[in-house]
Amino acid sequence: xxxxxxxxxxxxxxxxxxxxxxxxxxxxxxxxxxxxxxxxxxxxxxxxxxxxxxxxxxxxxxxxxxxxxxxxxxxxxxxxxxxxxxxxxxxxxxxxxxxxxxxxxxxxxxxxxxxxxxxxxxxxxxxxxxxxxxxxxxxxxxxxxxxxxxxxxxxxxxxxxxxxxxxxxxxxxxxxxxxxxxxxxxxxxxxxxxxxxxxxxxxxxxxxxxxxxxxxxxxxxxxxxxxxxxxxxxxxxxx
Amino acid sequence: xxxxxxxxxxxxxxxxxxxxxxxxxxxxxxxxxxxxxxxxxxxxxxxxxxxxxxxxxxxxxxxxxxxxxxxxxxxxxxxxxxxxxxxxxxxxxxxxxxxxxxxxxxxxxxxxxxxxxxxxxxxxxxxxxxxxxxxxxxxxxxxxxxxxxxxxxxxxxxxxxxxxxxxxxxxxxxxxxxxxxxxxxxxxxxxxxxxxxxxxxxxxxxxxxxxxxxxxxxxxxxxxxxxxxxxxxxxxxxxxxxxxxxxxxxxxxxxxxxxxxxxxxxxxxxxxxxxxxxxxxxxxxxxxxxxxxxxxxxxxxxxxxx
Numbered sequence: 151x152x153x154x155x156x157x158x159x160x161x162x163x164x165x166x167x168x169x170x171x172x173x174x175x176x177x178x179x180x181x182x183x184x185x186x187x188x189x190x191x192x193x194x195x196x197x198x199x200x201x202x203x204x205x206x207x208x209x210x211x212x213x214x215x216x217x218x219x220x221x222x223x224x225x226x227x228x229x230x231x232x233x234x235x236x237x238x239x240x241x242x243x244x245x246x247x248x249x250x251x252x253x254x255x256x257x258x259x260x261x262x263x264x265x266x267x268x269x270x271x272x273x274x275x276x277x278x279x280x281x282x283x284x285x286x287x288x289x290x291x292x293x294x295x296x297x298x299x300x301x302x303x304x305x306x307x308x309x310x311x312x313x314x315x316x317x318x319x320x321x322x323x324x325x326x327x328x329x330x331x332x333x334x335x336x337x338x339x340x341x342x343x344x345x346x347x348x349x350x351x352x353x354x355x356x357x358x359x360x361x362x363x364x365x366x367x368x369x370x371x372x373x374x375x376x377x378x379x380x381x382x383x384x385x386x387x388x389x
Numbered sequence: 390x391x392x393x394x395x396x397x398x399x400x401x402x403x404x405x406x407x408x409x410x411x412x413x414x415x416x417x418x419x420x421x422x423x424x425x426x427x428x429x430x431x432x433x434x435x436x437x438x439x440x441x442x443x444x445x446x447x448x449x450x451x452x453x454x455x456x457x458x459x460x461x462x463x464x465x466x467x468x469x470x471x472x473x474x475x476x477x478x479x480x481x482x483x484x485x486x487x488x489x490x491x492x493x494x495x496x497x498x499x500x501x502x503x504x505x506x507x508x509x510x511x512x513x514x515x516x517x518x519x520x521x522x523x524x525x526x527x528x529x530x531x532x533x534x535x536x537x538x539x540x541x542x543x544x545x546x547x548x549x550x551x552x553x554x555x556x557x558x559x560x561x562x563x564x565x566x567x568x569x570x571x572x573x574x575x576x577x578x579x580x581x582x583x584x585x586x587x588x589x590x591x592x593x594x595x596x597x598x599x600x601x602x603x604x605x606x607x608x609x610x611x612x613x614x615x616x617x618x619x620x621x622x623x624x625x626x627x628x629x630x631x632x633x634x635x636x637x638x639x640x641x642x643x644x645x646x647x648x649x650x651x652x653x654x655x656x657x658x659x660x661x662x663x664x665x666x667x668x669x670x671x672x673x674x675x676x677x678x679x680x681x682x683x684x685x686x687x688x689x690x691x692x693x694x695x
Contacts (some may be wrong), residue, residue, distance in 0.1 A: 202673050224676040233677045240670040243605075243634070245692030253688055254678035281692075295674075302678055 153178035153337050154306060159210035161198055168194045170360030181328065181338040183351035185371060191360040192341045196308040200234040201227050231305035237314050239295040242282040247294055250282045255301035266297040269330060271323030288315035296327060306337040313347050325350050348372055398520060399488035404457045412457040415440050417467050426452060439470030448478035458487040465495040472502050479508040487517040495526040503533035507541040514544040521552030525581050529557040537569035539595060544572040550694050554583035567595035574603040576694045579612035590619040593627035604633040607690045608641035619648040622656035631660035636667055636690060
């Protein structure tokens with residue numbers, strides 16, 4: 151049994167079925183990838199696991215450490231050490247990088263903040279007093295959000311398109327940080343359609359039209375993903 | 390309340406004991422401490438319920454340390470009228486840090502009537518911080534008319550985030566000459582039955598004049614706010630921007646009336662306004678980091694008002 155079991159999950163938004171009876175199991179301490187084309191339901195799966203607003207009205211169940219979390223709020227799920235990084239992180243006017251990161255930290259020292267900024271390849275001296283607002287690029291905010299996750303020391307983290315907006319030079323730092331999470335026993339779910347990110351995982355699930363249609367090793371899924379995962383007529387066409 | 394007690398409330402003890410820092414401390418209608426530095430003249434006349442102040446900075450003078458003004462009313466019930474004329478000489482530079490402290494107010498009215506002229510090429514900044522009582526029994530009516538001569542720079546920040554607002558009615562208008570730069574920022578946090586009215590206007594008369602009006606208002610419970618921002622561009626290549634954000638919670642009501650008026654085809658003004666509850670994505674991001682909804686809202690609002 152995995153640390154997180156998604157069972158027969160179906161969710162519709164504005165009358166469109168986005169998740170279609172999806173079941174999947176995530177193993178404790180593993181790095182999993184959820185891949186698939188645009189619109190497959192990857193991000194929706196992540197938001198539903200996190201319990202975000204607008205993603206709570208589903209059928210099926212989400213079992214974390216043997217207990218259903220379907221009726222828990224975002225905050226309550228976070229208190230169980232589950233968290234999520236958005237594809238496009240929020241902006242926080244006036245809130246400094248230091249205050250933002252400290253808000254998630256168990257250890258709220260400045261050293262902790264500088265340490266995680268360095269882990270995501272950011273110079274603390276340059277960033278620690280800047281505001282997490284439109285003065286930062288999307289890639290910079292992405293790395294700062296990732297730093298806020300590192301200080302949280304989560305047990306399970308969902309990273310939605312972790313390479314989005316990240317320059318090539320910084321990508322390796324992000325990948326190292328993902329490995330760092332694993333080394334601390336964190337279960338990582340990478341939501342991606344990038345082969346570079348997929349290769350960071352230990353196994354993968356291919357999502358299409360709201361259901362898992364393939365799973366297994368990275369090699370197995372990446373071949374399928376590259377070769378076949380285009381608009382198709384397989385069994386999971388939406389209703 | 391003594392000078393020391395007012396200084397303590399304003400948290401400006403070092404500045405108040407520094408002989409190189411110009412300062413003026415007023416409690417209700419009494420001048421209780423002054424200090425001036427070379428180039429700066431401060432004349433005061435005690436009037437009925439207030440003080441008439443005349444501040445002159447000579448030409449080509451730079452005041453290194455911010456000038457501290459402390460306008461306090463330590464009484465529970467009082468009227469305080471401050472008439473202030475400020476004249477900044479050409480190419481001079483000065484910053485003023487004003488503390489308006491009404492720690493015991495139950496029924497206090499503070500009226501400010503300012504006339505400010507910033508000379509050609511001068512730089513003048515005015516930061517005004519209000520510290521009010523928790524009673525909400527205060528009415529604040531600050532009014533200022535500011536004239537910027539060519540190449541002058543002016544920045545003002547009004548902050549009222551400690552204690553209850555009570556009722557505030559800000560009315561500032563700045564007229565900008567050629568190549569002058571104006572920035573007016575207001576940050577207010579209201580709750581209870583506080584009433585916030587902000588009326589700020591910038592008239593960009595001169596060529597290449599620039600102006601920004603920024604308002605950040607957070608309201609809780611039954612507080613109400615109306616922000617009326619007006620920018621008028623008249624000069625060639627005048628540029629302006631109006632930016633208003635108001636966050637409301639509970640039964641609070643906020644409105645924004647941005648008026649942008651361009652009278653010159655070579656000028657350009659933009660505006661943005663956002664009114665409503667706390668941004669859902671910000672809130673959920675923080676809640677996904679183990680902050681409760683209350684903690685997350687507090688952090689977001691603190692950032693907005695920072």
